[in-house]
Amino acid sequence: xxxxxxxxNFTNSAFYFIIAIGILVFIHELGxxxxxxxxxxxxxxxxxxxxxxxxxxxxxxxxxxxKFLRDIKQSIFAHLTFHQIHHxxxxxxxxxxxxESIEFLAKxxxxxxxxxxxxxSKKDAKDNYAPAHLVMNxxxxxxxxxxxxxxxxxxxxxxxxxxxxxxxxxxxxxDWKRFKEYYATDYCLSWLPIGGFVKINGMIDESFDTExxxxxxxxxxxxxxxxxxxxxxITAGVIMxxxxxxAIFWGLNYTQGKNVLKTxxxxxxxxxxxxxxxxxxxxxxRKINNTQVENWNDVFETQYIAASTNENNGxxxxxxxxxxxxxxxxxxxxxxxxxxxxxxRGILPKVNLVDAGKPAGQIGLLPNDVIVSVDKSPIDFFSxxxxxxxxxxxxxxxxWKRGDKTMSANVRVLPxxxxxxxxxxxxxxxxxxxxxxxxxxxxxxIAYGVQICxxxxxxxxxxxxxxxxxxxxxAGPVRIAQMSAQAxxxxxxxxxxxxxxxxxSLAIINILPFPALDGGHFMFLVYExxxxxxxxxxxxxxxxxxxxxxxxxxxxxxxxxxxxNL
Numbered sequence: 001x002x003x004x005x006x007x008x009n010f011t012n013s014a015f016y017f018i019i020a021i022g023i024l025v026f027i028h029e030l031g032x033x034x035x036x037x038x039x040x041x042x043x044x045x046x047x048x049x050x051x052x053x054x055x056x057x058x059x060x061x062x063x064x065x066x067k068f069l070r071d072i073k074q075s076i077f078a079h080l081t082f083h084q085i086h087h088x089x090x091x092x093x094x095x096x097x098x099x100e101s102i103e104f105l106a107k108x109x110x111x112x113x114x115x116x117x118x119x120x121s122k123k124d125a126k127d128n129y130a131p132a133h134l135v136m137n138x139x140x141x142x143x144x145x146x147x148x149x150x151x152x153x154x155x156x157x158x159x160x161x162x163x164x165x166x167x168x169x170x171x172x173x174x175d176w177k178r179f180k181e182y183y184a185t186d187y188c189l190s191w192l193p194i195g196g197f198v199k200i201n202g203m204i205d206e207s208f209d210t211e212x213x214x215x216x217x218x219x220x221x222x223x224x225x226x227x228x229x230x231x232x233x234i235t236a237g238v239i240m241x242x243x244x245x246x247a248i249f250w251g252l253n254y255t256q257g258k259n260v261l262k263t264x265x266x267x268x269x270x271x272x273x274x275x276x277x278x279x280x281x282x283x284x285x286r287k288i289n290n291t292q293v294e295n296w297n298d299v300f301e302t303q304y305i306a307a308s309t310n311e312n313n314g315x316x317x318x319x320x321x322x323x324x325x326x327x328x329x330x331x332x333x334x335x336x337x338x339x340x341x342x343x344x345r346g347i348l349p350k351v352n353l354v355d356a357g358k359p360a361g362q363i364g365l366l367p368n369d370v371i372v373s374v375d376k377s378p379i380d381f382f383s384x385x386x387x388x389x390x391x392x393x394x395x396x397x398x399x400w401k402r403g404d405k406t407m408s409a410n411v412r413v414l415p416x417x418x419x420x421x422x423x424x425x426x427x428x429x430x431x432x433x434x435x436x437x438x439x440x441x442x443x444x445x446i447a448y449g450v451q452i453c454x455x456x457x458x459x460x461x462x463x464x465x466x467x468x469x470x471x472x473x474x475a476g477p478v479r480i481a482q483m484s485a486q487a488x489x490x491x492x493x494x495x496x497x498x499x500x501x502x503x504x505s506l507a508i509i510n511i512l513p514f515p516a517l518d519g520g521h522f523m524f525l526v527y528e529x530x531x532x533x534x535x536x537x538x539x540x541x542x543x544x545x546x547x548x549x550x551x552x553x554x555x556x557x558x559x560x561x562x563x564x565n566l
Contacts, residue, residue: 009485016488017481018193020499022048024241024506025196031240032198032233039229040067042183042201042220049190050197056188060180065173068183071219072170073102081160088153092145102170108140109157111168132168134158165215194477194555200233204540206516206548213537227529234521241507242449248500249445252493257435258444261296265345270386272341278329279342280322281383287319296344296429305455307336346429348372349384351400351421358420363409365400370426372406373399381425389417452501456508476558515547 025048036043047053076082077098085105089095095104112133136154158164172178190196199205202212202221217224222233264285268275285293288302306316316336318329351369354361373379374387375397388396391413398419399408411419436444475483480502487498511519520543528534535543 013481013485016484016495017477020480020484020495020502021193023499024244024503027240027244027503028237028506028510029196029198031236031238032200035233035236036198036200036222039225039233040071040220041222041225041229041233042068042218043185043198044201045186045188045197045199047186047188047190047198048193048196050192050195051190052192053186054189054191056186058180058184058186060184062176065176065179065183068173068179068220069170072166072173073099075219076102076163076166076170079160079163079166081156081163085153085156088149088156092149094142094145105157105167106171106174108137109154109167110135110137111164111171131161132164134164134167162216166218169218204537204544205521206544208541208545210537210541227525231522231525234518234525235511238507238511238518241503241510242453245452245500245503245507246445246449248496248503249448250442251445252496253436253441253444254438256493257433258297260432260434261344262430262432263296263344263346264293264299266342267345267347267380267382269341269343269382272339273331273335274341277331277335279318279320281378281380282322282345284321285318286321286326287317289317299344301451303336305451307333343382344429345380346427347381348426348428349379349381350424350426352424353422355420358418359411359414360420363398363411364407365398365421366402369400369402369407371398371400381423384423388413388419392417449500449504452504453508456505460508460512476555476561478559478563514551515543516551517547520544520547 029046029048033043033046047056082098082101086095086098086101089101089104095101112135134154134157136150138150141150157167172182197206199209200222202217202223204210212218212221212223222230225233266274266279266281266283266285268279268281268283285299287293288299289306291302291306293299293302303316314333316331316333318331319326320329349371351360351365351367351371354365354367371379371384374384374391376399379387393413393415395410395412397408398411399406401407413419483498484495488495510517511522513519513523524535524540534540
């Protein structure tokens with residue numbers, strides 16, 4: 001049975017995972033939604049989560065209804081048969097304008113209501129599509145209109161099925177109740193919290209809906225819009241994710257500024273990869289792969305950017321200064337991880353606990369004392385414990401500071417390599433706080449976002465070329481949940497930074513030219529733009545379905561990998 005702590009950890013991770021993913025999915029889908037609306041497309045559904053649908057509500061506006069009325073009128077006006085009908089109505093002095101002709105037709109004609117008995121079967125019509133059937137309401141004709149004219153008008157109208165279908169839609173749109181029922185956008189939450197989607201009318205997407213293919217394109221359909229607008233809608237989700245990340249970086253730089261650690265001197269953890277390749281306490285890093293570094297912020301960013309590329313066949317060259325001389329340490333990029341083992345020099349060990357019965361208590365060490373040397377050699381937080389442990393059973397000379405006063409004493413280390421203290425850190429590194437104005441923070445945020453994009457693309461290329469492991473490169477829901485909770489525990493700034501990095505990752509993965517991703521849809525459009533013809537629907541569907549199932553298989557693999565690494 002799971003412990004209370006494990007249940008609380010799970011709940012905490014799940015909570016922050018839902019917040020982080022919820023923000024990213026909402027912003028991504030909002031991009032598609034807004035672009036579709038701006039391009040005059042009809043959006044059938046805006047969903048957070050994948051079906052089945054949980055809760056939601058339809059929403060439409062009178063302004064949208066008027067737009068759709070204009071669109072469907074233009075579609076009706078494009079029919080040659082309508083112009084013939086309009087000419088007949090003008091001759092009979094029943095109409096003067098196209099709009100008046102439509103209004104007259106709406107008065108004297110209606111559409112037969114479809115029932116379960118007269119709906120076609122799936123065998124006869126795909127996705128239950130039923131052609132509209134025209135009904136003439138003779139009682140609304142003026143009394144002077146002859147039977148022959150009425151029959152001629154009905155025959156002319158009813159024999160053009162595409163015009164009847166458009167007229168049926170016109171009647172639905174002009175009726176506010178039916179418009180809200182059939183044309184409103186369904187805003188909803190769905191049960192599977194692994195993403196979201198915006199269903200745009202007239203587009204083959206992950207729902208694989210093809211009902212719209214049974215009639216000619218309507219003005220509000222995705223397929224009826226110009227190619228640039230289609231490309232805008234497809235890429236808008238990715239663009240919004242990038243904008244979100246840049247906005248977060250911009251905002252954090254503006255509100256919090258930047259703390260610059262004014263040192264390039266290193267402290268080295270014992271037995272770490274850095275120690276093994278030759279780093280020593282006090283080494284000053286001057287360049288990393290020919291990029292000059294001026295402070296520890298530069299060191300941190302430059303080494304991780306270098307580690308994400310395959311420059312110099314994966315070898316990172318650190319130019320260091322030691323005792324006035326320079327030398328180069330060559331390191332494989334795979335060693336640059338959180339356990340590499342170099343830190344900025346100046347993080348000293350501060351005593352936070354003293355065991356009165358142990359050697360430290362006997363020589364007078366107190367909480368908040370800062371230890372500065374062992375046997376006359378400078379010491380820091382990362383090297384103190386290994387040094388004491390290496391002198392187990394021996395006497396060492398310890399020097400520490402209490403306020404402005406320097407104190408010292410000989411102390412014998414216990415056989416188990418301890419002297420009876422608990423440690424915290426005391427930072428003595430010079431720190432410069434840089435505060436940016438609103439305008440100054442923008443290019444800095446953009447530059448950092450561009451750096452992250454370059455690193456992310458490089459990482460993906462390493463996976464594609466087999467130079468990096470897929471298993472170790474992708475994080476699934478479990479690891480993302482853990483990282484979300486860890487970031488949140490370090491404060492709102494860390495959590496927002498994590499969301500921004502995740503947003504860029506989502507954008508880059510989504511724009512990859514893979515079926516079922518935004519990049520796959522974009523490549524379809526590029527093909528259509530180059531060859532001036534659409535990919536056959538059956539081919540497009542087959543490619544989409546294959547990509548969709550491959551993505552599902554990849555997701556299963558990533559989740560399994562997450563769980564196996566718990």
